[in-house]
Structure formats: C-alpha cells, structure tokens
Amino acid sequence: MEESKVDVLIIGAGPAGLMCANALAHAGIPVRVIDKSPKGGIERLRRMPAITAPSTARYPFTCTLHQGAIEAIFHDDMKTVGLGIDRPTIPISIELSEDEAELSDPQAYPVKVVVQHLDRNDIEVIRAKFVLGSDGAHSWVRKAMDIKMEGDMSDFIWGVVDIIPDTDYPDTRNLAVIHSPEGSALLIPREGGLLRLYVQLADADVIDPQTGRLDKARTSPQKVLEMAKRILRPYRMDPIGEIRWWTTYIGQGMNASMADTHNLAWKLAYVLRGWADISLLKTYEFERRKFAVDLINFDRQWAALFSSGKAGLKGTNDTLHDMFRRNGQFTSGIGVRNLIVGERMLPHVFICASDARPVNIHDMLPADTRFKVLVFVGDIVDEEVAERVGRLGEELAAPDSFLNRYGHGGSSRVFDVICISASSKQDVDWTDFPKVLSRHWSKVLLDDEDMHGRSGGGGFVAYGINPRLGAIVIVRPDGHVGLVLLLSWMRRAINAAQESSIRNQRPPGIGGAIPTVPAGKGSVGAVTFSPARPTVNTTSAQSSEDHPAGQRGECQESSYPASMDFVQQYSMPPESVPDGQIMHPIRYEPSSSGISHAPHAIAGYGGLSTIYNDS
Template sequence: MSTESKVDVLIIGAGPAGLMCAQGLNRAGVKVRIVDQRPKRVAAGQADGIQPRTVEVLQSYGLAERLLREGNQLHMAAFYNPSPNGGIERTDRTPDVTAPSARYPHEVTLHQGAIEAIFVDSMRERGLEVDRPIIPTSLELSTEESELKDPNAYPVKVELKHLEDNTTETVRAKFVVGSDGAHSWVRKTLGITMDGEQTDYIWGVVDMIPDTDFPDIRNRCAIHSNNGSCMIIPREGDKVRLYVQLSEKEVHVDPETGRVDRKKFGPEQVMEVARKSLKPYYIDKVGEVDWWTIYIIGQRVASKFSAHERVFIAGDACHTHSPKAGQGMNASMNDTHNLVWKMTHVLRGWADISLLKTYEFERRKYAQDLINFDKKFSALFSGKPRTEDNQDGVSHEQFLEAFQTFGAFSSGIGIHYTSSVVVQPAHQSFATNQTVGMRILPHVFIRAADARPYELQDLLPADTRFKILVFAGNTANASQLDRVKVLAENVETGVLKKFGNEVFDILSISSAHKEKVNYTDLPEVFRSHWSKVLLDDEDMFKRSGSGKGYEYYGIDTEKGAVVIVRPDGYVGMIAPFEKVEDIETYFAGFMIPRS
C-alpha cells in the first residue's frame, strides 16, 4: 500500500544539519518533514564540539541556554612535546579560543545525541517529530523549466520506504534537503562528485571516564610525542575524548575500500597506544568505553551543493574533513542556518528563487577554505615532533602559531561571505570595524526607555526578518535629529513601502547620553515599540560592559550610519543616511516588490 503527500520542504537525514534546518523552517511556519533511517537518535559519541560562533547561532534560536547548562566548557589549551628525559612534558598553556570578538570565548563539548535532543525537544514543542526509520528509494526532479522556476510548484518526487512495516509512500516537495551524511544517498542519486583526497593519517577515538595522573586532563590538549600525536577533549561530566594517532603497522587498512578493519583493532588497542604516547603519565579507563571509532582523514568538497536550487545537500553530504579542529558539526549546522532564511523568503514570496543560488556561493567557498585550513592543521598535528634527532619535525612554535592564527577561522567567528546580491560592501567605510559579510559583532547597549543593558545579538533573533540597525548618531543634537527624521521618511516611503513592513525589524541606536534623550524623540518608524530604541552609553551601575559601541563598530558618533543585518546574523550592507536609495537597490537585487 502506498500513500501520497505534499510538503514544502522534505529533509532527508536527522543529524545536526538536518535538525538545524527542520527547526528553523518549522519556526518560520514552513510545512516541513524530516525523515531518518536510524530507529533512534545517536545515543553516544559522534561529533561533540560546538564552536563560539555556533553558540551564537543557537542563541539566536533561543537554544544556547540548554547547551551551556548541559555541556562542558573549554577555556584553556595545554601543549605537550617530547621531553629530553624521555616521554612528554608540558611546553605551554594558552586560551583555548583565539578570537577576540567571540561573545562566548570558549568551545562547548557535549555528545552529538544530547545536541540533537536540544533540537528534537524544541521541534516537539511546535508539533514536529522526526519520522523514523525511513529511507528514500527514488528521487525524481522535474525537467520543466517553468516548474523549476515556480516556487509554488512541487517539482521533486521522492519515494520513501518505512522500514518497520515495509510500506511505501510518495512525497511531492517544493524543495528537498539532503543532510544524510558523508555517504549521502541524495548526493549519489544526483550524481554529484566529492572532490579531494584521502590522507595517510589514521586516528582512533575513545570516549570514556579516565583514571589518570595527567595534570591537564580537564583542558584541551595537543600532545606531540615520539610515539605519535594525541588530542584530549574534556567532555560533559567526568568524560574525556581521546584522539590517538595510529600507524599502519598497528591497524589493518583494507586496500580495496581504504577503510580500517575494526574487527582487528578495538578500543583497548587505542588505549594502549595512548598509554605509550602519554608517558611518563599513566591513563586508564573507569568502567566501560562510552564510544569509540577509527578513521582515516579524508578531505573532500562536493562539486556542487544543489540541483537546480530545488534539491540541496548540506553538512557531511557536501564536505568531509578531520575532526581535529572541531569543525564538522559546526560547519554542518551553519550550512542549513544559511539556507533556512533564504528558503523561507522564497516560499513566502518575499524573494526571487534566484536568492537560493547564494547558498552554494557562500557555503561552498567556506567549505573549500575549511579543507585548506584542515590540510595545514592536520599535517601539523599528525606530523612528527621536532627533536634533536629530527630537526625537520614540527616545532612547538610552529604548531602554536598555527593554532592561534587559525583561531578566528576554527571558532567560526572569522567566516566572511564575499560580495554577492546579499553582501554589498560599497559603503564599508561608514562602519570601519564591522566587516560587511561577517556576523554582527556582539556588544552591549542600554535601552533608552529604562537603561536596561542588552546584548545586541539577543535583539536580533533568527526569525527570518532583516534587521535594520539605525545608528542614529547624537540625537540630542537638533540638527542630527532632523537628519534622522529625513532618513525615517525615506525608509518608510522607500524600502518599507516597496517590500513590506513584515520583512524588517528596525532598531535605532543613539549615541546621546541617557540623561539627555527620550526614546520618544525618535520618529515613530524607528520606535515601533518602546524597547526598540537603544543608547550607546554605560548602564546605571557600569557593570555590563556597555558604552563605546559606536567606536567598537567604527561608526561616527555624530553622523551615524545604517547597518543591514541578514536573518542569519551576517551584515549584508552598510550605508550613510544620504545613500538610503542604495539600501533599496540592495533589496531590489533579490526581493520581490509588493504589488
């Protein structure tokens, strides 16, 4: 028996990328379905590191609080190298994250199943569940150009098989997202290739509770020993993850598949290699191993990320790399965070379907940059350490420099989308420290109405609306207030009238002092609610870090500027008051005017 249904978006694969996509679309009111072949979500292991930018993204959906409560935080990193006396010795301790503008200046570690549960529980509150166990068996994409260009059409037909009762169903979808992992069925069905290579680096991973005298067991550690490299990642509770470098002599690699034979090498053998690498310290496990695996580092990027902007791939389906810098799950979730708002705008009729081309443009370049970063970092991490007998090896200084240089990239803070229809840097000079194409810098401002301090990022939720930040300058100055009124009239009769009020959320930020300004001074369009007017001033008790925000963003305190923040938190453009027509031109590049 076969049934048939229609859906706006069908998501295949309920890992971190798929769940980020499903919850984002669900919040936006999109009719979405998510299926997965696993009977249950991940119970232990898999990915476990959340980078600072990803915490900001989760916060924009209201999901960071639980992550921070349940996860472990990494604040310090320790580095060990060969000791002249044999074994290893500590050579340095540094901050774990080297990204000065990070709102959350630390990584968070929590096993993938618990991270997935945050999404699953949030979706359940809104009536959305993961359908499982289900596998896709066929996918057909229309070849009719008129159908592919019509956002209201259902050009994708997917056959699904329910594994529990062996029934089938046909789903007709406007869009499909394949977030079904490194061996993606969707990618293979579309005939998309993975470009790149497999390295010679073999690593074993063990999650367990340690019994050890190693003094940095609760810090992230990079260990170079004469026995091979090792990484320690402290986890939630008392757990620790060990990444242990293995040699081909120790494990058997199948020459045909290129995969490690897990039957001949298990967690006990990984622990034994770790013991040798950590000498003179001892390490053992308390109780059973929580999870383990062995893998060979592969570094590949899909040749394209979509078929006709109707079927997309995301996450491990379109890029694979080593887990050393903790990028996999973060890159995956940020893929679909990028896609959610664009898909929503198209489905609502706000934006032209061509907007969806920017998903591949932005995320594929990021994936390629990630692979280039990963190649350098993996080579340094897996390379032999420099010793008296091996002067060509990796020195501590080399590794530390790379660790700190790549910090902005690995933290996610340094992601920079280049010029496109949604990134227009022409007026960059009006906010010199806030790069167009990068995420809006976090900073604390106070509300004009009651002087309560607020982190700006918390006022810019991922609700699919563009945020227009009007840095109004010194509104205590009558001539500047007149400029603001002219700007308000131009915004109201231009962008808002042409594209619709519901697309935008406007916040105004005055540089005037709290003692001298009333929020009611600003034009109504810039204060749709009393909470929408902020001041760049210290809070009443000077404890929140507020003040000097204009200076932080590089904006003139008297004249101000307009900053357009995309729904995913990245700055799309900046403009001076006198170039408000350029804002209209920006939106006209991808949005559909109201009739």
C-alpha cells in the first residue's frame, strides 16, 4: 500500500478547491488535489443576473461566464507550477488524531486519509497537515467528519434552460423579469446568441414526496421550457435546435465558495510557513460566516419577492428595482463608498511617477500572500508634507520598524510598500521620495491625470484621505483593507507596541491594563496578545480634526484582523470595554453620536489593533 505526505490535501476539484489549490501552490505550499470525476466537468452553473446599481467597479458591466471556463483558468495557471489533479480518485476513510499536541502543531501530520485510485484500482494512504473538503453540497468529507448541514431547503425551486431562441419576444437581449398569471420567469442573455430562462417550478414537479428533497429525475428540460412558454404567452418561445443545457437551481454558491477559499488560502500559507500561530485559522469562520448569512438572506428575499409576483401586482416592479439597486454592492462585490476596514480595497487609477502611464491600484495588489503597505503621502512640494514624509521614511527604514522586525528574513517577503503621492507629474520624480518608499520605479504612483487627461486623479478624494495628513493603508493578502493609519501616528503605534512588549513579557490574563501613549487627542494604545485566546478589538474614532479624511464618516483610523503582530493586543473581555465600543465585524455602522466607528473582529494570532483615547 502506497503512503505519502502532503501539507494540504484538497478533496474536490470544483471552483472552491481549485481556487485554494492555485493560491497555495503559488505560495510554495505542498498541496495535492483529488477528485472522483475521470475528467473535468460541471453539473450546475450558479450565477445571478446583471444588476443596475451605482458602483466603483473597475469594469462597470456584468457578464456571465460558465463554470467550465472558470475552472479552465485555474487549471492552466496550476500547470505553470506543476500542479495537477489526481483523477479519478475517491476518499475511503479519514481519521483525525486525538493527540492535542499533534493537533496544535502545524508541522505535524495529524490527518490520515485513505483514497482509492479508480483507474488503477489501488489504495493509497495520504497523511496531511490539513485537509480541505471542497466536494460540494453532498460532501463526503462533511459526512465522514459528522459535520451537520445547518439550514433548511429553499421554499422556491427553479428550472433553468439555455437555448438559442426562435421568438417574437422583443427583450431577449436584455435582462427581463416577467410576472404573469402562469408564474414568474427571469431571462438572461448569454454569449453566442444563447438565452437563459429561469422559471419557478411547482413542488409537485421536483420534490420527492418520500424524502421531501429535490429530485431532478422528476422533471426534464422539456417541462421547464413548456412552463416558460406558458409564462411568456402571447409571445412565442421555441428553441432553435436542441436545448443546450439545463438544471434546477439558482444562487451564488460558486462565487461565495471561491471567496471562502481565497480567504483561507493565505492564512494556511502563513501558518505552514511558521509566520502565524495556528489560531489564525479561527478567523476564517468569523470573517466568512457573516457573508454566508447575508448570502442566504439575500437569496431568500430575492426568491420570495420574485416568486410572489403575479400579473398586475401593485408595486412589484418598483420593489424589484429597489432590491436590485440596494443589493448591487453585495452581488457585484463593490459599491460606491470610501475605504472601509474589513472590506475590499476599492479600484482606482493612478499614474506611475516614472513614466506617467495609468495604473489601476488593483494591478498593484496581486494575491501573492504579501501585505500591501499603501503609503498615501500627500503633495511633497509642500514643505510641511515633505518634512513629515522624510521622518516617515526614516522610521520605516529603521531596524526596529515593523518592515524589518517582521519581515522574516527580508521585508519584501512579507510586505510590498507602494507610495502614492498627491503631487503633480510635472513637479516630482519617483527618486524624490525616501528610498524605503521608492525601492523600485514602479512602486511610486501619483494621484494625477495621465498625459492625455483620460484617466487618473481624484484618488485621495475617492478614498476619503486628507492629502495634508496622509495615511497608511494596509491591504491584506486577500485584498481586504486591514488597517488605516495616519502618517503621524506610525511612530506612536510602534512605540506603544514596543513599550507594551517590554512591560508585559507575558500577558497577565484577561482584563489586563491597557498601556497608552499620552499624546492628547487620538492617542494610540496597544496591548499584547495571548495566542491561547480569541480577542475582541475595540475602538472609538478620533475627533474630526485628526481624521484622515478631515471629516467624520469617511476613512477612519481603524483596524481589522490583519495577522501582523507589530501592534499586539491582550485578550480583553467585553465587560472591560466601554459601552458602545464593540463593533460588528465587517460591517460599517455610524454611531448614534455621529462619530464613525470601525468594524472590529475576533482575531487570531497577531491580529492588528489600535485603540484610541480621546482626551
């Protein structure tokens, strides 16, 4: 019997598994993927319709791309690092060590999985440090580990067909929502002249009365198309040739699962490299559960509203339109807003200081497991700003700066520093900035228009950053904003962390005192972290005079689980925190007093934290 070891074993080669495998492989983590299918294929497509809503998205349109094409992108990229998929291979058994020491040691192999290679009918034992179950809704891993599927069945079942239509209905190339006495339908134009039809099905058509669960064998593409024809009357709807594809479902499961494993992959990489404690992995559920709940609620609201429509139902059209608008940010991933800690970094076009070519900030934020340190320095032509930037450069280049102290053998391994200035392209060169901010000509950007005036400019305004004060924005490896910090507070934050570490070599336990820096308004306090316990981070925003944006309600000094320990924290119980200062994770909520509060989270090892004390 063959035996092998691997850091991460991924069971299931769907979009979620491929997303994680691709990320880990490019991070240099030994990974293996197995899948039961003899070749790649799909059973369902899970997509939502196009949405009309204000957005700052880089590409201001929505298109559909089938799952097979998405998987092919991952396959091609995985080949560049020599990673393939073991097919057809199925897991037979899985065992998890009961030794607590082994389970808490990221270098141990506490998981034993026995697999069968169906093409050669032999058995292999794989020992892994971590096993990822990404094998779909009927997951073998979940059943084998006795993990319950929480939630209930949807009250609404949808039939879906793809056809090239022969029809006199005029809106087949537009997103169309139709309510008629026969039911509801959704029409989505696709590539190559295809039209996708979603129609609501009666329970009797698809539900097994014995099990109460969906039974695809009880329906057919012909039945789905016939229902669509009845809904569309008096218009005619027939397929040209055969029905190209069909299923029964609607949702965003594929998109959500890919975002899940994107969140998880960099954390696994940090733990396996020894850069983070294993407790960092606890933040995965915390951060993604909120999104999952929102997804379920959105799907339920959308299905209920869509399915309840009847011809002539008063207000249905306005209600549907309002829901499309309000949920535009959710389904597209980006809406109109400033920087919000815990959400994605917004796209914006700047220009490269070296050659004035336009650069979208997203192109500077590849998912390479590094933290991106975006230093917004304002206009260095201003002497006061230039002096502040010079001091910042000295602080960042110092041996005790977080770049050098936590660079794990080289700051560029963990951090990628990008300087963004409000200066004009006519006034500065990329070499005018401190060396630590300009280590490469491509790393200095200007918030100015390109040579043709077609793009660029307005970035400080879009992000809500006051160019006179500047800010440091730390973007996590998964593209989410982890910290927003005033330039002038960087040294105080570092000093506070160092002082705290010296005064508290070992955390005194829950509820320990919080050391603060007596620096007047907006002074920063930092506390050490006990890796054995989760933590609750808290904050209250500074006054508007010290606000990075110069006003309340925009870009606030705050933090999110960033998994960097240059500013550390105690485990602090909720009762030790002033009322109203514990924020909901990943959600931005202005306080009743009008002062902006940042979202905070239960962080794992090294969660980044700053605490303010208004005096």
